Amino acid sequence: MKTRRPHTPSAAATVIPSSLLLILTTTCLLLLSFSIPSQSEVITLTSDTFSDKIKEKDTAWFVKFCVPWCKHCKNLGSLWDDVGKAMENETEIEIGEVDCGTDKAVCTKADIHSYPTFKVFYDGEEVSKYQGKRDVESLKTFVLDEAEKAATKAHQAHLDSDKEL
Numbered sequence: 001m002k003t004r005r006p007h008t009p010s011a012a013a014t015v016i017p018s019s020l021l022l023i024l025t026t027t028c029l030l031l032l033s034f035s036i037p038s039q040s041e042v043i044t045l046t047s048d049t050f051s052d053k054i055k056e057k058d059t060a061w062f063v064k065f066c067v068p069w070c071k072h073c074k075n076l077g078s079l080w081d082d083v084g085k086a087m088e089n090e091t092e093i094e095i096g097e098v099d100c101g102t103d104k105a106v107c108t109k110a111d112i113h114s115y116p117t118f119k120v121f122y123d124g125e126e127v128s129k130y131q132g133k134r135d136v137e138s139l140k141t142f143v144l145d146e147a148e149k150a151a152t153k154a155h156q157a158h159l160d161s162d163k164e165l
């Protein structure tokens, strides 16, 4: 006669699922953190990040200011995402957006009076406001031009200050 060990709920039965769960959770979190940067080329700026981000060295920020309930903002559709994609290889240009509904303080500080408003910032300062046609090509041409002007000016100012030393 075979003797069987009495079947007791093994510890392993409870340990395995929970460690598996941990591994799965960790994997998901890792995947999530790796996939976020490539998912969107448009960076959302908030009250906490706006001032620091627009001061990033050698970087022009082209920022869209909107509120979710504004019809003109809704009418843009995927325009801003498309601009983000079009500029993805421009390391010295970042495409950002601010939700003036949730981050009103940023929009007050940036002197926003209507939606949508598009502004270029460089070295923490506003350098220009976009008022042209709302299509990817026009927006792209504008920001490339503004970024180059701002960089040239910053470079010149740097040379001048070196001369004074």
Ligand SMILES: *[C@@H]1O[C@H](CO)[C@@H](O)[C@H](O)[C@H]1NC(C)=O
Pocket: 085, 086, 087, 088, 089
């Ligand atoms: C950015 O560079 C990658 C790799 O060279 C290229 O496949 C992609 O089409 C480029 N994107 C744009 C918008 O030029």
